[in-house]
Amino acid sequence: MPRMExxxxxxxxxxxxxxxxxxxxxxxxxxxxxxxxxxxxxxxxIDPDRFAFVTGIGCNGFIPxxxxxxxxxxxxxxxxxxxxxxxxxxxxxxxxxxxxxGDCAAIGxxxxxxxxxxxxxxxxxxxxxxxxxxxxGQYGPTTxxxxxxxxxxxGLIEPAFDLxxxxxxxxxxxxxxxxxxxxxxxxxxxxxxxxxxxxxxIEIITQCPTNYGRxxxxxxxxxxxxxxxxxxxxxxxxxxxxxxxxxxxRDKILVGTFVDQKKMxxxxxxxxxxxxxxxxxxx
Ligand SMILES: Cc1ncc(C[n+]2csc(CCOP(=O)(O)OP(=O)(O)O)c2C)c(N)n1
Ligand code: SF4
Ligand SMILES: [Mg+2]
Numbered sequence: 001m002p003r004m005e006x007x008x009x010x011x012x013x014x015x016x017x018x019x020x021x022x023x024x025x026x027x028x029x030x031x032x033x034x035x036x037x038x039x040x041x042x043x044x045x046i047d048p049d050r051f052a053f054v055t056g057i058g059c060n061g062f063i064p065x066x067x068x069x070x071x072x073x074x075x076x077x078x079x080x081x082x083x084x085x086x087x088x089x090x091x092x093x094x095x096x097x098x099x100x101x102g103d104c105a106a107i108g109x110x111x112x113x114x115x116x117x118x119x120x121x122x123x124x125x126x127x128x129x130x131x132x133x134x135x136x137g138q139y140g141p142t143t144x145x146x147x148x149x150x151x152x153x154x155g156l157i158e159p160a161f162d163l164x165x166x167x168x169x170x171x172x173x174x175x176x177x178x179x180x181x182x183x184x185x186x187x188x189x190x191x192x193x194x195x196x197x198x199x200x201x202i203e204i205i206t207q208c209p210t211n212y213g214r215x216x217x218x219x220x221x222x223x224x225x226x227x228x229x230x231x232x233x234x235x236x237x238x239x240x241x242x243x244x245x246x247x248x249x250r251d252k253i254l255v256g257t258f259v260d261q262k263k264m265x266x267x268x269x270x271x272x273x274x275x276x277x278x279x280x281x282x283x
Contacts, residue, residue: 014038014048019066024059027213027224029206032180033127034063036204037096040190044094051094054083056103058134059208060127063098077108080115083122091268094194097124102132102140105161109141116170116199120267123193123200124172128163129208137211148215163203168259173198175259179205181231182255189257198266205231205253 015038024030041051053064057076064071070093074082079097087095104112104126115122131149132138139149141161148155167175174196178186186204193200207213207220207227214222220230231253238256241249276282 010038010042014041014068015066016068022066023062025208025210027207027209027227028059028133029127029129029180029204029208029224029228030060030063032183032186033060033125033204033206034066036178036180036183036186036190037063037098037125038067039187040194043187043191044194046094046194050092051096052086052090054079054086054095054097056097056099056108058100058103058132060100060129060133060206061098061103077103077106078111079103080108080111080122080124084115084118084120087120087122087268088271091121091272095122096194097122097126099124099126100133101126101128101130101142101163102138105141105163105166113166113170116167116172116201118267119171119173119198119264121197121199123190123196123202124167125190125193125202125204126163127204127206129206129212130160131208131212133208133211137208137215147212147219149212150215164201164254164258167201167203171199171264172201173259173261173264174200174257176201176257177203177205177253177255179228179231179235179253179255180207181228182235185255192257192260196260197262198264205235205255207231 052070054072055061055064056079083095128142130143132140138151139156143156144160146155164175164177176189178189193202209224213227221227234253235255236252238254241254
């Protein structure tokens with residue numbers, strides 16, 4: 001099928017036309033994240049009805065509102081907890097968490113690290129726009145020191161979390177980072193995350209022109225295009241980074257697959273064994 005027709009076909013298959021247009025600002029990265037997501041899902045060949053999104057609160061948490069999938073839109077930061085319950089009750093579902101940086105690592109940090117530690121078979125997709133976009137631009141745990149936010153008018157004095165290092169340290173068995181600029185690579189990273197058995201974490205570097213870009217235009221630009229140019233210029237593959245100095249890497253963002261580990265037991269399978277022992281089905 002020609003590329004254009006295929007594009008229309010994907011949109012018709014996975015988007016809800018009645019919900020469009022989206023409420024996102026012009027130049028926001030949420031649209032590219034949505035596209036990458038449906039393309040990755042489409043590539044797996046898994047029946048769309050077997051997917052369920054569990055989403056937090058925030059602009060990125062709204063992505064599934066426009067998509068034609070099962071969805072639980074839950075309380076701020078609690079997507080991993082709801083997803084854990086859903087996965088234990090319905091292990092056959094492919095559950096995808098859609099969260100923002102604040103949702104995942106601030107209010108939801110506790111839930112996030114324990115889902116990773118258990119290695120439960122969920123795919124967490126976390127859009128990192130370095131800010132609380134939805135609520136007007138407060139700084140969060142991934143905002144860089146020196147950045148400006150409504151709550152940091154003189155520049156932020158806190159260091160930032162590296163979400164991928166946090167996911168890895170907590171026990172996630174698939175950890176990757178992409179950017180919305182590198183959209184083709186992003187589809188592959190998400191697809192691998194969905195196929196991985198265990199807790200998968202994919203961080204997507206994206207842009208919030210309205211609440212981050214405008215206040216940090218000197219650093220990253222203020223429009224979607226300028227901010228994606230920043231992503232292009234600052235992303236370095238993990239492989240290339242190995243031959244670069246610490247100094248050269250200081251303002252860079254590493255992209256690629258950090259962890260892809262298949263040996264750790266998966267939580268739902270372990271839980272099922274316990275259930276069988278407790279019910280006397282096996283000794
Ligand atoms: C318990 C609770 N506290 C605070 C809020 C307000 N709130 C909604 S979204 C949000 C931050 C969203 O930021 P992020 O997760 O980075 O998502 P983005 O909007 O940037 O995609 C906050 C603080 C809330 N809805 N519930
Ligand atoms: S506030 Fe930021 S994250 Fe939210 S829709 Fe607008 S540009 Fe996107
Ligand atoms: Mg955010």
